[in-house]
Amino acid sequence: MKISDIVEAKPYSVSFEVFPPKTEDAREGVTKAAREIAALHPAFMSVTYGAGGGTSEYTAEIAHDLQEHCGVPMMAHLTCITSTHEHIREQLDLLKSKGVENILALRGDIPEGFELREQNYHHAIELVRDIKAYAPEFCIAGACYPDTHPDAPSQKEDIRHLKEKVDAGMDFLITQMFFDNPVFYSYMYKLREAGITVPVHPGIMPIVNAKQMKRTLKLSGTTLPERFRRILDTFGETPEAMRQAGIAYATDQIIDLFANGIRSVHVYSMNVPSVAKAIMENVSQIIS
Numbered sequence: 001m002k003i004s005d006i007v008e009a010k011p012y013s014v015s016f017e018v019f020p021p022k023t024e025d026a027r028e029g030v031t032k033a034a035r036e037i038a039a040l041h042p043a044f045m046s047v048t049y050g051a052g053g054g055t056s057e058y059t060a061e062i063a064h065d066l067q068e069h070c071g072v073p074m075m076a077h078l079t080c081i082t083s084t085h086e087h088i089r090e091q092l093d094l095l096k097s098k099g100v101e102n103i104l105a106l107r108g109d110i111p112e113g114f115e116l117r118e119q120n121y122h123h124a125i126e127l128v129r130d131i132k133a134y135a136p137e138f139c140i141a142g143a144c145y146p147d148t149h150p151d152a153p154s155q156k157e158d159i160r161h162l163k164e165k166v167d168a169g170m171d172f173l174i175t176q177m178f179f180d181n182p183v184f185y186s187y188m189y190k191l192r193e194a195g196i197t198v199p200v201h202p203g204i205m206p207i208v209n210a211k212q213m214k215r216t217l218k219l220s221g222t223t224l225p226e227r228f229r230r231i232l233d234t235f236g237e238t239p240e241a242m243r244q245a246g247i248a249y250a251t252d253q254i255i256d257l258f259a260n261g262i263r264s265v266h267v268y269s270m271n272v273p274s275v276a277k278a279i280m281e282n283v284s285q286i287i288s
């Protein structure tokens with residue numbers, strides 16, 4: 001099923017991102033965790049592709065498994081920066097054969113030392129155009145950045161390119177994680193002003209340990225509001241307290257978003273079922 005239709009039919013919805021195993025050894029554990037998250041009945045789930053230097057070969061497989069065994073509509077992430085056009089077409093054929101109808105079309109981060117001259121793709125928009133030309137039946141989502149993409153010279157430029165990307169055929173957008181809802185609301189205003197009218201699903205990351213926070217911020221370029229910095233400073237060294245505070249903070253963000261007109265949030269589950277479960281319980285009466 002197309003995610004845009006599924007989400008449109010619900011008053012409020014929560015979805016989860018999971019990542020595939022990096023090695024064969026980790027496969028069983030990841031499948032088990034992802035299935036536990038799927039058992040919480042999110043509106044849909046997404047599976048990352050090669051993020052953080054990991055392998056991409058399990059993405060379609062995990063997506064297929066969750067869709068078949070747990071009945072959760074799935075979206076597969078697909079990056080293009082290091083791919084050839086032929087490889088992308090193979091991936092599209094693979095996803096089709098696995099019954100996956102939704103793709104998050106991404107450029108991907110440029111790997112260190114990657115030879116730029118050899119690029120087949122430069123930006124996600126080229127991937128969107130290829131998908132539209134080769135397999136127009138896919139529902140296509142894209143990424144956007146309330147705190148501005150780290151490579152962009154300005155937010156204005158970033159939004160200008162986002163408009164072109166959406167116009168190439170995107171059905172909806174998912175944001176990079178953010179921790180300050182007013183930053184997101186201001187961003188939404190600018191997107192609408194720029195003529196970007198597709199639904200935007202805020203990406204929420206429950207931060208449950210301080211180490212994870214540092215790594216995450218470094219990779220994403222996301223800013224940290226003072227309010228959350230104080231929570232980290234106070235509870236960061238006490239794992240159980242940090243976990244509770246991180247879940248409460250993410251829940252607070254989600255409820256505030258729902259109360260301000262947003263109907264669907266995408267939660268970065270980090271493959272931790274207990275965190276996903278706590279979030280679902282905290283909003284159970286809202287999304288029921």
Ligand code: FAD
Pocket residue numbers: 047048049050051052077078079104105106107108109110122123124125143144149150151152153157158159161162165174175176177203
């Ligand atoms: P683009 O849309 O191409 O934008 C990248 C940069 O190029 C931006 O600065 C933009 O302003 C600029 N730009 C765009 N078009 C043009 C143009 N025509 N001319 C000049 N500049 C332009 N990474 C993974 O490896 N695997 C994943 O599974 C994954 N999942 C993600 C999920 C989400 C929700 C998000 C937000 C990110 C994810 N990422 C993932 C990270 C993502 O790949 C990186 O943020 C990457 O650097 C940018 O990808 P993009 O699709 O946003 O790129």
